[in-house]
Amino acid sequence: MSEVKTFRHGIHPPEHKELTASRPIERIKFPDQVVLPLSQHIGAPSRPVVKAGDKVFRGQVIAEAGGFVSVPLHSSVTGTVVGIEKRHHPNGSLAECIVIEVDHTSAQTLYDGHELDWENMDTAQLLEAVRQGGFVGLGGAAFPTHVKLAVPEGKRAQWLLLNGCECEPYLTSDHRIMLEWADSIILGVKIMSRILGTEKAFIAVENNKWDAIKLLRDRIPADMPCELVPLETKYPQGAEKMLITAVLKQEVPSGKLPIDVHVVVQNVGTAAGIGDYFAFGQPLIERVVTVTGPGIVRPTTLLAPTGMSLAKIIEYCGGLTDDAREILFGGPMMGTPQQFMDVPILKGTSGIVVLTEGQLQERREYPCIRCSACLDACPVYLNPSALGALARSAKYDDMLNYHIMDCMECGSCSYVCPSNIPLVQRFRVAKGLLREKQAREKVT
Amino acid sequence: MSNSEPRLVIATPPFAKRPVNTPGVMRHVIYALVPAMIAAVINFGISALLLILVCALTCMLAEWLTTGRGPLSQSPAGDGSAALTGILLAMTLPPGLPLWMAALGSLVAIFFGKLLFGGLGQNIFNPSLTGRAFLQATFPVAITTWVPNMGIADFMTLRGDTFALPFLRPVYDGLTTATPLARMKFEGLPTEWTDMLFGTVAGSLGETSAVLLLLGGVYLAWRGFLNWRVPTGIFLTVAIFASALHFSNPEVYPDAVHHLLAGGLVLGAVFMATDPVSSPLTPLGSWIFAAGIGVLVILIRQFGGLPEGVMYAILLMNAATPLIDNLTQPGIYGAVKPAKGEK
Structure with missing residues (x-):
C-alpha cells in the first residue's frame, strides 16, 4: 500500500457508503416531464432560445449562456416545450424554468451526436467545445468548467488535479463513475490537460475506494503524465484547498484561487462527462445521482436526465420510509434540505440523501466550554x-x-x-x- | 413505505453530529476520577466518602437554586459540571475537614467561582480551586491538618472532626501528621517515591494516588476529552526546573521525582489545569499556560512560604488565559506562505 496523504485537521464522520457503493449505475426510464431551471450553475442564468410549443430534441441547446461565467443549457429529453415559468428550485427559491413534455414515441437519440476530433483542435477550439457542452463542476458547486479551464492572462497551470475524494458521507456517485467509466475519465483528463497545458495530472481518491484506485491505476496509460494519489479518508478532503494541500503540499493563499498556485481542480464526474462529449457528442444532459440514506426504501445509483423531479426519483427508488424526515440534495455535511417534492435534479446534484427521524441531531444547545x-x-x-x-x-x-x-x-x-x-x-x-x-x- | 405526504423537517446542515455532548464529557471526566475516589475512600475511610458526597451535592444544589430550579434533566445543575466541580473540590481537601466547611467551600466554588461570571463556560478561574482558595484563607488550620493514611481496615473511623458544628473550632484528638511536601519543606525529610506514587502517604483526598489519577488522565486523552498538552507541559516544566535546582544544590532542593509525585501536582495538572473553560483554546497557548504553571509551582514550593503551590499556580495562570488566547490566535490556512518555487 502506498503512502496515504492528507491535510491537517478535519473530521471522520461515519461514512455510510455501503448502502450504494456496490450498486451499479442504473439508467432510469424517461419521465413524462422535465423542468430545467435556467440557473443550474454559479454565474449568470442562461437565456432561453425556445418558446412554448417548440419541439426540441435531446441534447439540443434550449438556452444560451448569459455571459462569460455562464453556460448553455440543453434539453435532456426529446419532447415539446410547454412553457417557461417559475418553478420550485432546489435552492429554495422560485426560479425561471423551461418545462418540457417528453415525447414517449421518440427513441430519445442524441441530437447532433458525433465524435469530436480533439487531437486536431487547438486550445481555443477545445475550450469553446467544452463551453458548448454546458459543462459545470459536477461535484456539487456547479461552477462553469470552461471558466476554470481558461487560464487568465499572466498565470499558468502546471498541474491538473482530479477530485475523486467524495468526502461527504453517503455519496458514492463519483465512486461508481470511477469504477464504471474510467476510460471516459482518462479521455477527459487528456483533453483538459491539453487545454490547460499542464505538466502533470493527479487523480486523488480517498483510500476508502481501493477498488477504484486499483482500477484507475491499471487503466492510466504508461506514457500519460498522470498519477493516482490515494488520500486518507477524511472530511473535507474533497474541498479544493484541502485537496491541493494534501497532494501538492502547498497552501492556496487566503483570498486567492488554485490557479494562483498553478493548479486547476476538476471533479472526476466532470472529466468523464467531457470525455464522453468528445467521444460521442453528448452535452451535459444527464448525471449520476446517488439516492441513498435510511429514509429511502431502495438505495440506488441512478443515471437520470437533469430536470427530472425529486418525486419521480424517490418513487423509482421504492419511496420514502415512514420515518423519513429530511431530504437533502448533496451530502449530510453541506447538502441543501428540500421542502417540495416537485423540485428537479440539476447538473450539480450529486446525490439525494434521505435521513430519518432518529438522525435529526439533538438541538439542545449548551454553553461553550472552550473545549477547542x-x-x-x-x-x-x-x-x-x-x-x-x-x-x-x-x-x-x-x-x-x-x-x-x-x-x-x-x-x-x-x-x-x-x-x-x-x-x-x-x-x-x-x-x-x-x-x-x-x-x-x-x-x- | 408511506403513501401520504412525507413529514419533512427543514433545518440547516450539517446533519451529521459527533455522538457526544457536554454533559457526556462531564460524565466521562467523573468516570476518570472514580479510581482515584475509590483509592481516597480506601485510604481515608468514611470521612473521604462523606466529603465527596457533600461537596458534589452542595455544588449541584447551589447551581440548581440559582439557575431556575427546573427539573434536573433541564437544569444546568444536571449537566454534570456542578457535580464535577464538587468532586474536584473534595479531592483537594484534607480527609478530616469538617463537612460544614466543605459545604461552605462548595457554595463559594459555585457562586463566586462560576455563577457570578455567568455560569458554565464563562468563569475565569477554576471553580473548584476558587472554593479551595477560599477555604485556605478562611480555615488555614483545618485545611492543613493531615491525618495518616490508615487503610480500609479503619473504614468507619472518622479522620477528624468531620461532624464539627458550624463556627465551632474543630477538635483534633487523633493522630496528625505531615504531607511529603511539608516534611521536606519544614523538616528536610524525604519520602519514598513509591509511597507517593501509590498514595500510601498523608495528604488531600486526591493527592495520594498519582498512578490512578494518571490512569484517568490517559483515558480522557485517549477519548479526546482532555487537552494532553497541558499536563505534559506542566510535568516537563516541573521536571526540568526541579532538576536544574536539584543539580545546583542537591542538599537543599529535592529531585524532580519528588516534585512530580508529591502534593497535588498530578491532580492539578491532569484534572484542574485542563479545565477547558479556564485554560487557553489554542495549542501554543496551552503550552505557554502549562509552562507558566510548572514554573510557578516550583517557585512557590521552593521559595515561597507554603509547602504546596499547585492551586495558586493554576489560579494565576487562569487569570492570564484571556491574554494568552489573544496573543496566540492560530495563523489561518494560506495566510503567509507564497507559492512554491515562484517569485
Whole structure:
C-alpha cells in the first residue's frame, strides 16, 4: 500500500457508503416531464432560445449562456416545450424554468451526436467545445468548467488535479463513475490537460475506494503524465484547498484561487462527462445521482436526465420510509434540505440523501466550554469558538478580525461541538450579512 | 413505505453530529476520577466518602437554586459540571475537614467561582480551586491538618472532626501528621517515591494516588476529552526546573521525582489545569499556560512560604488565559506562505 496523504485537521464522520457503493449505475426510464431551471450553475442564468410549443430534441441547446461565467443549457429529453415559468428550485427559491413534455414515441437519440476530433483542435477550439457542452463542476458547486479551464492572462497551470475524494458521507456517485467509466475519465483528463497545458495530472481518491484506485491505476496509460494519489479518508478532503494541500503540499493563499498556485481542480464526474462529449457528442444532459440514506426504501445509483423531479426519483427508488424526515440534495455535511417534492435534479446534484427521524441531531444547545474541539477540526485553522461567541452577540464586524471570510462552511466545527452550538449555521448568516454590507459600501 | 405526504423537517446542515455532548464529557471526566475516589475512600475511610458526597451535592444544589430550579434533566445543575466541580473540590481537601466547611467551600466554588461570571463556560478561574482558595484563607488550620493514611481496615473511623458544628473550632484528638511536601519543606525529610506514587502517604483526598489519577488522565486523552498538552507541559516544566535546582544544590532542593509525585501536582495538572473553560483554546497557548504553571509551582514550593503551590499556580495562570488566547490566535490556512518555487 502506498503512502496515504492528507491535510491537517478535519473530521471522520461515519461514512455510510455501503448502502450504494456496490450498486451499479442504473439508467432510469424517461419521465413524462422535465423542468430545467435556467440557473443550474454559479454565474449568470442562461437565456432561453425556445418558446412554448417548440419541439426540441435531446441534447439540443434550449438556452444560451448569459455571459462569460455562464453556460448553455440543453434539453435532456426529446419532447415539446410547454412553457417557461417559475418553478420550485432546489435552492429554495422560485426560479425561471423551461418545462418540457417528453415525447414517449421518440427513441430519445442524441441530437447532433458525433465524435469530436480533439487531437486536431487547438486550445481555443477545445475550450469553446467544452463551453458548448454546458459543462459545470459536477461535484456539487456547479461552477462553469470552461471558466476554470481558461487560464487568465499572466498565470499558468502546471498541474491538473482530479477530485475523486467524495468526502461527504453517503455519496458514492463519483465512486461508481470511477469504477464504471474510467476510460471516459482518462479521455477527459487528456483533453483538459491539453487545454490547460499542464505538466502533470493527479487523480486523488480517498483510500476508502481501493477498488477504484486499483482500477484507475491499471487503466492510466504508461506514457500519460498522470498519477493516482490515494488520500486518507477524511472530511473535507474533497474541498479544493484541502485537496491541493494534501497532494501538492502547498497552501492556496487566503483570498486567492488554485490557479494562483498553478493548479486547476476538476471533479472526476466532470472529466468523464467531457470525455464522453468528445467521444460521442453528448452535452451535459444527464448525471449520476446517488439516492441513498435510511429514509429511502431502495438505495440506488441512478443515471437520470437533469430536470427530472425529486418525486419521480424517490418513487423509482421504492419511496420514502415512514420515518423519513429530511431530504437533502448533496451530502449530510453541506447538502441543501428540500421542502417540495416537485423540485428537479440539476447538473450539480450529486446525490439525494434521505435521513430519518432518529438522525435529526439533538438541538439542545449548551454553553461553550472552550473545549477547542472546533479549533482542532477546522481545516482552515480558524477559531470557531471565538467566532461563535461573536456571532451569538451579532458582532459581525469583529468576526472579520478572526478571518470569518476564510470559512468555507464545511461544517466540521458544528459536527464536533459537544455543546451542539450551531457554529457554521451562524457563520453562514454572518458571512451573508457581511457580504451584503460590503456590497452596499461599494455602491455608496 | 408511506403513501401520504412525507413529514419533512427543514433545518440547516450539517446533519451529521459527533455522538457526544457536554454533559457526556462531564460524565466521562467523573468516570476518570472514580479510581482515584475509590483509592481516597480506601485510604481515608468514611470521612473521604462523606466529603465527596457533600461537596458534589452542595455544588449541584447551589447551581440548581440559582439557575431556575427546573427539573434536573433541564437544569444546568444536571449537566454534570456542578457535580464535577464538587468532586474536584473534595479531592483537594484534607480527609478530616469538617463537612460544614466543605459545604461552605462548595457554595463559594459555585457562586463566586462560576455563577457570578455567568455560569458554565464563562468563569475565569477554576471553580473548584476558587472554593479551595477560599477555604485556605478562611480555615488555614483545618485545611492543613493531615491525618495518616490508615487503610480500609479503619473504614468507619472518622479522620477528624468531620461532624464539627458550624463556627465551632474543630477538635483534633487523633493522630496528625505531615504531607511529603511539608516534611521536606519544614523538616528536610524525604519520602519514598513509591509511597507517593501509590498514595500510601498523608495528604488531600486526591493527592495520594498519582498512578490512578494518571490512569484517568490517559483515558480522557485517549477519548479526546482532555487537552494532553497541558499536563505534559506542566510535568516537563516541573521536571526540568526541579532538576536544574536539584543539580545546583542537591542538599537543599529535592529531585524532580519528588516534585512530580508529591502534593497535588498530578491532580492539578491532569484534572484542574485542563479545565477547558479556564485554560487557553489554542495549542501554543496551552503550552505557554502549562509552562507558566510548572514554573510557578516550583517557585512557590521552593521559595515561597507554603509547602504546596499547585492551586495558586493554576489560579494565576487562569487569570492570564484571556491574554494568552489573544496573543496566540492560530495563523489561518494560506495566510503567509507564497507559492512554491515562484517569485
